[in-house]
Amino acid sequence: MPAQDLVSLLVAFGRAVRRAGVSVGAGDLLTFSAATVPLDPTDLLDLYWAGRTTLVKRRDDIAVYDEVFREFFLGEKNPVEELLDAQLRATATAGAVVDVPATDPPAEAAEQDEDEVEMGLAASSVTAVRSKAFGACTDEELVALRRIMQQFRLTPPRRRTRRSRPARHGHRPDMRRTVRRSLHLLGEPVVMQWRRRRVKVRPLILLLDVSGSMADYSRALLQFAHSARQATQRVEVFCFGTRLTRITVPLRRRSPDAALAEAAGAVVDWDGGTRIGGCLDEFARTWGRRGMARGAVIVICSDGLDRGSPQVLDTAMERLSRLSHSIVWMNPHRGSNRDYRPQTVAMMVAEPHIDVLLSGHDLDSLAELAGLLPTL
Structure with missing residues (x-):
């Protein structure tokens, strides 16, 4: 136009x-x-x-x-109100997801409303793409998934702090406010004032494996990390292969293309080897020791194919489990198998320190993580 x-x-x-x-x-x-x-x-x-x-x-x-x-x-x-949201989403994803065959429609379909047909095709295709592994998606489907990821709104879990705030109801009386209000009334008795402990969002740390074995998933996970960073500021993102790289600053940019390009340029070991234990140990000894991981939710996205020492990985996971609130490991090899058991040595070593094991191979698994976070 x-x-x-x-x-x-x-x-x-x-x-x-x-x-x-x-x-x-x-x-x-x-x-x-x-x-x-x-x-x-x-x-x-x-x-x-x-x-x-x-x-x-x-x-x-x-x-x-x-x-x-x-x-x-x-x-x-x-x-109705729901029709507006459905049509907006269908219009946004129909061009990238729906692939209609070039055949003449039957007479019955020609009589149907054109908008309803388009919305139905888009809705069914989006449903299919949500449960399709990232490695099996075409370029058009990955574009559609990327648009859906931009609408994700992560809600990290919250914790009660030692500080308190004024509240209408509570278990701790606020004597200062009670006496102050009583003085305004010349000493007449007033309603008791209360305080309640403040609630603070827990930090969320994403550790993304960008080695060669994760090539089918790392770019989609990086897009998910960008959406998470835009949703809440208390998100730290790291990439690791043979070394650890912090990419939180590049992901602050609102433009997804510019943010992902700058983040990819900062990672020098993209599609290379894997040293999970060494990278997690570096994170625990440097960033974790500074207080970043204290009380945080750590999400590790990796297939568990480690070339390093299992003892180093065990030590790093043990240190992270003591520092953090909970550890979530997303392994694409788990897929949709709820009875999955770790097969690699690295996953067997890390399993005792993992609180939640998810897959992370498709959009539905990422949505499962988004729904799980507030409950941790």
């Missing part, structure tokens, strides 16, 4: 929102047009959020904006 036609379309949509009762000025339209420059204008999901963040200033106007957006771009008068 030419730039002039796109700007005309955005201005027409802004005027439609203004006619519906939302306060939209000329400056808001300029901001809306500028916000779509780094985005994909053909992606309705990007277009929706660009308009909502620039044109809507009051919470009460969100419902009006949603109705105008549906009518303007989707041609729907009164759809």
Whole structure:
């Protein structure tokens, strides 16, 4: 679409929102047009959020904006709320996932609504790709999985700290606030004030194996790490093969392409050998000793094919288990087998120190990790 036609379309949509009762000025339209420059204008999901963040200033106007957006771009008068989310996701993934055969549709299918057919194909294909191993995905399917990963919102577990905060209810009386409020009333008795212990997010540490044996999974796991870093700031990411490399700083960039390119450039042993024990020992002795791993949740993504000494790995895992709150190991060789038992020497050595063993070979397993974290 030419730039002039796109700007005309955005201005027409802004005027439609203004006619519906939302306060939209000329400056808001300029901001809306500028916000779509780094985005994909053909992606309705990007277009929706660009308009909502620039044109809507009051919470009460969100419902009006949603109705105008549906009518303007989707041609729907009164759809249910769930239909908007489903159609946005289907539009975002249909072009990359759905591969429709070039045959004439039957007469019955021609009578169906075109949007419903497209949404159904997209939903079924997305479901199939979610449970497909990363190594077996095509380039188009990996692009679709990448878009889905960007929507992940990790919630690390929380812990109660020693510090407390004022609360309406609790088990610890706040005598200072109680006396202060009583003085305002000239010594008259008042309702007892309470305090409650503060809740703090636990650090999340991702240790990603980027050796040659993990080539089919390392890039997808790196994309997952970028999504996790964007969701919460208390995430540290390391890559290891024959040496340990911290890539937290490159993954702070909002652009996935720029972040992954900078992170890949910082890792000099990509697709090389594996020294799991030596790298974990280096992390425990340097970064862990500085306090990064204290009370944290450590997620190790590796297939367990180690060329180093098993004794070094056992010592490193024992030290990490004492420093951290819990250790989660994601082994792609586990797959969907719930009865999987470690076969390599490294996995047998590390198993006694692992709290949770997951697979990490497909998108469903990564979603399982995201759902597991708050419960740890």
